[in-house]
Amino acid sequence: MITLIDLYKRVDGHAERIWEKSFGAETGAVVKRLQPGECIEYPGRGGGHGQTLVPGQAYSATLWASLTLDGEAQSRWYHIYFCMIESDNGLVPHQVLGDDWSACGVGVRW
DSSP states (O other): OEEEEEEEEEETTEEEEEEEEEHHHHHSSSOBOOOTTOOOOOOOTTSTTOOOOOBTOOEEEEEEEEEEETTEEEEEEEEEEEEEEEETTEEEEEEEOTTOOGGGOTTOOO
């Protein structure tokens, strides 16, 4: 169950938070249960409070989750690096694996 999502972009050698979504305050619940295939909308592209994600920029996202293992409440965080790339369907996110930022454009890296 998700409790918090943070989105960052790389600016002048440091991470700058550009969006945060907390599920406790907004929904009245402590967490959000995400179903398989369900997406969490990012409010970019002219709506909400998020910046528009653009090609040629390094991004990272952190997802904080709570779960129960062997009857004990625990927390986990998951982190991903990505960039936006052009495709036949417009801009799409591209997950960066390891340190291979080559698909993201010249000079783009975390």
